[in-house]
Amino acid sequence: MLTINLIREKKEFIIERLKIKNFEAEEIINKILALDLSRREIQSKTGLLQSDMNRISKEIGGMIKEGRKSEADSAREKTYSLKEEIKSLDDKLMPIENELRNEIIRLPNLPHISVVPGYGADNNIKVREGGIIPALPDSALPHWDLIKKYDIIDFDLGIKLTGAGFPVYKGKGAKLERALISFFLDEGVKAGYTEMMPPIMVNEDSGFGTGQLPDKEGQMYNVGLDGFYLIPTAEVPVTNIYRDVILTADQLPVKNVAYTPCFRREAGSWGAHVRGLNRLHQFDKVEIVQIAHPENSYRSLEEMVNHVESLVSGLELPYRIMRLCGGDMSFTSALTYDFEVWSAAQKRWLEVSSVSNFESFQANRLKCRFKEKGDKQTRLVHTLNGSALALPRIVAAILENNQKDNGIRIPAVLVPYTGFDKIT
């Protein structure tokens, strides 16, 4: 959510920047500015009236104490019209404030200066790539066949227990899953992140804090009886730790890493391109989150990109890093790098991580601020997060890329975690 001050001061700049995201902001901004103006008018009027009211009330108190009863009564008469005036202004203020907020949250975050215009994945810019794409024989199998062949992930069993998109990991499949989670967490801790294990259900306030609510309600599972939501990503609980918090500058950057299961309703299509592990309702993910000083947040972003890169290259997966164009970026992001790994049997790139700087956009919603030592003024922090990493597509790529006649080879860095170097 953009700050009202920025909208007030840099209207034209915002309109220009949002064109990069293919967003026409002028109409909304004009509406916001008009609402903001009447909000301030009403507020300063009520302030004055309240001030009168407070003064008179205090005087009445004094009169009563001194026994000047008739004077007190006539002063009391005077307050009635004041009180009514205040009430009618208050009644006007509430809907204006609500509408103002509703309009402001419709504005996407401003893209960083380096973001290029564009309408989709075709306009994304390849930053760099790494790893070696394996040459597989024509007989190579996609992962949905491999998991059946080696009996390591069972979709049908998941359908029996819950429904489509809730796989059961079995035997070496389950062990591989656990190994990846441990590997990702350990690497995060080595890189200076603090490991967190948050709740996987959150309340409405948290859903609002990171922007899932009120708009994207349908994307989360709702635990109706208690009003909780199953988290779509650890970003939600971990970032909300800092909701309504004022940090000191020397606490920044805050670096947290968390593993959680993630739940996504994703009511959309379930065609061939989302077969197997490509899209699930429940999956495992390790997430990294940073709360950074505004002046250092892009350094944090680079650091996070390098960290994720070390994970995919550690797993010996062919990958590329894309800097997203305006049209392909999320509503809340200022700059996003996507990581894709090559899935050799599907013969396509799979998105496995998205690393973003949200600048102060999330922080404004969260009311997460910091103070410089000795400074009276609070400022909004910058928040960043990234997957490090989401498991299913990593598993898909490992299975497909490493298939041999005699089984599936496990990347060397995982062997200490799995205890086996081959799935047979």
Place this chain on the structure above:
RNA sequence: GGAGAGAUGGGUGAGUGGCUUAAACCAGCAGUUUGCUAAACUGCCGUAUGGGUAACUGUACCGGGGGUUCGAAUCCCCCUCUCUCCGCCA
């Protein structure tokens, strides 16, 4: 799930309708003094929003939301959470 007690600033904690401009203490910050791993003293010490170049200043906020009243931290209603006891339970 049942019964009772609570929720006040960074912390402890006073405050049952106007003498509160939320006391006091602790922590923190700045300074003075004495001198040496510290003590004493003085001052400052919440957030948001409006006005002002600024000094300063208006307003709101005592878990959240409504209400009563000229006036609410204080009284009433609803909600959330915490603690104690009982019940249930990995």
